[in-house]
């Protein structure tokens with residue numbers, strides 16, 4: 001039931017702070033230590049490389065997860081689009097462990113990979129929102145997202161739930177393998193900060209509706225740019241804009257723009273820069289200046305500690321590894337309001353189904 005909400009998508013965006021709190025309750029003890037099934041932890045510890053396999057928004061959550069597993073648990077992690085992996089399996093490490101990210105647990109492309117993985121007798125984990133879903137039943141282990149039903153075709157709370165659970169799992173694996181970075185990472189405190197930060201963002205809906213009207217409502221195209229984790233979020237926020245508002249949107253590695261795509265910048269082309277990583281903040285700002293000099297309408301989404309005069313959206317500061325949980329929210333709301341004010345069916349965009357059960 002969507003209650004007083006006009007669309008499920010808005011309700012699901014608003015539920016994200018509570019989903020963060022719920023994951024803390026389910027997977028962290030009072031001391032803030034992860035509580036994860038022993039057999040799963042043993043299998044993860046035995047792996048020399050993690051392979052995250054997923055589609056669409058879940059793939060984008062995997063891109064963020066890989067950084068978390070590498071930085072907190074020190075384990076090399078690859079992320080693959082399931083439809084590609086299924087028929088072009090890369091050379092695997094000696095002891096691979098597979099993580100399937102899937103909100104629905106029914107995505108045919110991801111299931112095809114899982115069937116191949118099972119034939120090769122490799123261990124696997126499905127992270128899903130749906131208990132007893134196909135990928136949950138067929139993987140060795142399952143962890144549930146506890147995000148509550150996600151009805152809107154555009155995935156929002158499942159993305160942030162996937163990242164939060166990857167952070168918890170990466171912390172668990174890092175602690176279990178004595179990684180100092182994991183010991184220093186207070187995941188419970190960070191998820192509490194994230195929940196409060198998300199709440200502050202969803203309480204600012206008018207701001208995002210205004211930015212959408214100024215920059216996105218009447219544009220044929222738009223770019224999200226960033227580097228590293230900000231690039232990963234750019235891919236996700238561009239997908240949101242494409243699928244529900246039908247704006248031709250691309251997420252770009254900001255350093256790559258000048259290698260060709262900058263030719264597309266015209267007067268008033270919206271370019272939204274995501275800036276949450278200290279080591280690349282200055283570089284992304286220079287890339288924004290380059291497009292502004294060619295007429296682009298630039299918008300910035302920046303964390304508090306990196307903000308400058310004139311920035312458009314300021315995000316509360318959290319651990320740099322978790323900024324995706326906040327920087328995605330403006331992108332979700334910008335897509336929502338663009339779709340809404342175009343008079344489109346936000347929850348049921350054309351040509352799309354909630355779960356994609358064909359390859």
Ligand code: M6R
Nearest residue numbers: 056057058102103104107154155
């Ligand atoms: O259920 P899954 O997470 O496996 O679904 C994967 C994609 O189909 C899904 O994320 C899709 O990209 C969404 N419509 C994005 O909003």
